[in-house]
Amino acid sequence: WKYGVDPRWSPAISNTESTKGANCFAWHNAWGWTGGSWPSWEAAIDFHVKGLSNIYGYTISYANAQKYCPPNYDNWYRDTLNEMRKI
Numbered sequence: 001w002k003y004g005v006d007p008r009w010s011p012a013i014s015n016t017e018s019t020k021g022a023n024c025f026a027w028h029n030a031w032g033w034t035g036g037s038w039p040s041w042e043a044a045i046d047f048h049v050k051g052l053s054n055i056y057g058y059t060i061s062y063a064n065a066q067k068y069c070p071p072n073y074d075n076w077y078r079d080t081l082n083e084m085r086k087i
Helices: 009-018 041-055 062-068 070-086
Strands: none
Touching (some): 009 041, 062 070
């Protein structure tokens, strides 16, 4: 709630991007976010959610999916939205 983002969104993206952090490509980066890594999950989550707020707004949309994952946005949107519905 700190950044005005749907609290289900970031965890749902982590499911789509890294199977909930099980397959991260960088330290504490479960979202494929900026290609970077963070010293802790707390710092990573804060950075990701703040970025979602600043760049994408409150929650998922088809237009946001096209920006977040251009090469595979149809599947990304469907998978992330389905995970949000489970949370």
